Amino acid sequence: MTTPKFILELREKIGHDLLWLTGVTGVVLNDRDEVLLVRRADNGRWALVSGILEPGEQPAVGLVREIQEETAVEAIAERLVSVESLPPSSYPNGDQVQYLDLCFRCRPLRGEPRVNDDESLDVRWWPLTDLPPLDPRELTLIKYALFPDPQPIFTTDRGL
Template identity: 75%
Template sequence: MATPKFILELREKIGHDLLFLSGITGVVLDNDQRVLLVRRADDGHWSLVPGILEPGEQPAVALLREIQEETAVKAVVERLVSVETLPPSSYPNGDQVQYLDLTFRCRYVSGEARVNDDESLEVAWFPLDSLPTLTAREQASIINALFPDQLPRFIRD
């Protein structure tokens, strides 16, 4: 999916300046405790399924939309895993962003995992003992998601 219209409209006003956005991330687990990952088209790295919350959307609903748009997988949200502000970053076109990210544990329901839009180069299920290189934040999110009664992770100081 292309850049959301509301971001393009904001970029017309602020150019490449830092834009604070709400991000959503899914730790999608199947019945075999495999994790659904996407290899991003923008940087080529494997990651949990990411997305951007659009105005008026509820975070869990938006995440399910993103998972289906990017991977053709239907899932259900089970619980919140973490809430954190990510460091500022930039896209190849120079746009500066910083995300408040809400990460959720999700359970696979149906669908064959595949590349379903232009945001991913690959989509695949990975066993927990054979994950590709992920960020420390994503690794922590997966670990937290594995324990059903774990409280959401957040920075306390």
């Protein structure tokens, strides 16, 4: 993931100390029961499209921007799926972070998926019945996005 300029500027002041950031994740579902996934350049794993909001950026707008930047697919955020504070983590360079992640269910409007930046090795639609290995949290987010109940999840107490 390319580090946004505002984070680099903050890191000049705080070093590797814990930094609280707002992340966004998109479960982009088409009408063929497929989900849009990216194969990340940093670890080679398939994943949902995600990113970091810029200061003052609206969450749904920021996610739509991330989807287009990473996959060349224009999408619309349909609804908020979940709000979750992720555990603290660190990057190989020692930077400490913790994300508040807002996950949205999205629908594609136009565009064919392709690698559109240096953050991904591959981009494609995957059938929901034949997904590649994904992080368990991402599988849970896909399940939440498929729930008919439009209410967002604020905890993981739905038994998934």
